Amino acid sequence: MSRNLRVGIVGAGPAGVYAADILTKSDLPDGVDSITVDILDRDPTPFGLIRYGVAPDHPRIKEIIKALKRVMSNPDIRFFGNVAFGDDLKLEELRQFYDAVVFATGARRDRDLDIPGVDLDGSFGAADFVYWYDGHPDVSREWDFQPHAESVAVLGVGNVGLDVARILAKTADELLVTEIPDNVYEGLKKNVTKDVHVFARRGPAQVKFTPMELRELSHSPTIDVIVHPEGFELDEGSMEALRAAKSQKLVVDVLQNYLAKEPTGAPHRIHVHFCQNPVEILGEDGKVVGLRTEITELDGTGNVRGTGQFKDWPVQAVYRAIGYYSDNLPGLPFDANSGVLPNDGGHVIDIDGTPLPGVYATGWIKRGPVGLIGHTKSDAAETVKMLLADAEALSPAEQPDREAVDRYLDGRAIEYTTWEGWEKLDAHEVSLGESDTHQRERKKVVERQDMVSISRS
């Protein structure tokens, strides 16, 4: 007898939405005559890191939302927001409603940096700053811009480091045309940063920036990008890396252009320093007063070794942009080393390698916090293929009717939001933007309860 395959996806970011899309478009496996999917998220809104990770001055990347919206308008895919996995629903409950569960929970917090001084006032994780400027409901409405922090350090040369450096170096008024909420605009006005020093612990061929994002750094009239020549070296390992990847070569070309350029005298500067490994954040009276780096040198393979020489940089704040890290999911195994759900091509496995029946992973929780949004598509395809190949063997959900989930959430008075609810909030945010004196495309609502009330109105 054929059945409707019920799949629950935890996480409504691009990884989860792509998985839902591929699931509902795939050929039906034997014994299955339809597939319906519910996507649950602890945020009241869909789109995960596109809403709460992509910088507000990157509207082009946010355009991906249009494609995700088309996916979510499929009646076979439903959205349940404001539902926290682990608190509102545990794996046992999900297993009652779904034949298979896919975790697409991403990576939301900063990877730890274990150096002295990391807990000083003025030492910040990039993820926290990103949540703040992107108006995430669960973080403070205020950002603690240090009153005298004219020079700040950003550790890490990935795109998050670039985002953080750019937002710190731009003026609040430059960002006012974006979707930032009022509290973020007011907060940014207190930012007195003039010099942002971005530190790479390796050389130019090892940076993780992407060319377009790096080029765009100079588009603001208020910013000079200054690449410093010390440590700007390419060893044999670096040359090999450039020959192997055209995009890396483009990145180095852009860096070389910056290196050759005279500063224009713009009021804000983003400096890029190579071969400086952060070893200590220096403090006085509990506050950041500097950063100590060890100068490194390339070892011929593209890696570096320490030289035993140190340099102190007078900065009043340090932002650590050294990569994201996933949350450990209650009731599931966790590979703390890589920060992922242990899995075999997307099928979650126990510590001893035994597959967990009907439990899958996709996106950053599956492969770690690397890669652009588009990469999650191929990832989702691999996980979905595996899930569908297992379909016949999956134990059917105990309560397979679609409304069982609604009844469960209603019965526990969980104020969940839906896709229709998101459409109301979306329209509300757009109208806030339109009525703003700056005629913005959108202005974000920040308070969780406000988002929930508007969505459920």
Ligand code: NAP
């Ligand atoms: P990332 O690309 O992995 O970059 C992390 C950086 O931190 C690397 O330069 C790394 O250097 C450095 N790092 C790691 N540990 C360090 C330590 N102990 N001390 C000093 N430096 C350290 O991570 P990300 O910037 O968080 O970005 C995550 C993903 O999101 C990436 O794929 C990125 O492209 C994507 N993203 C894209 C955009 C966009 O606008 N397109 C925006 C944001 C994020 P090593 O290489 O030496 O380890």
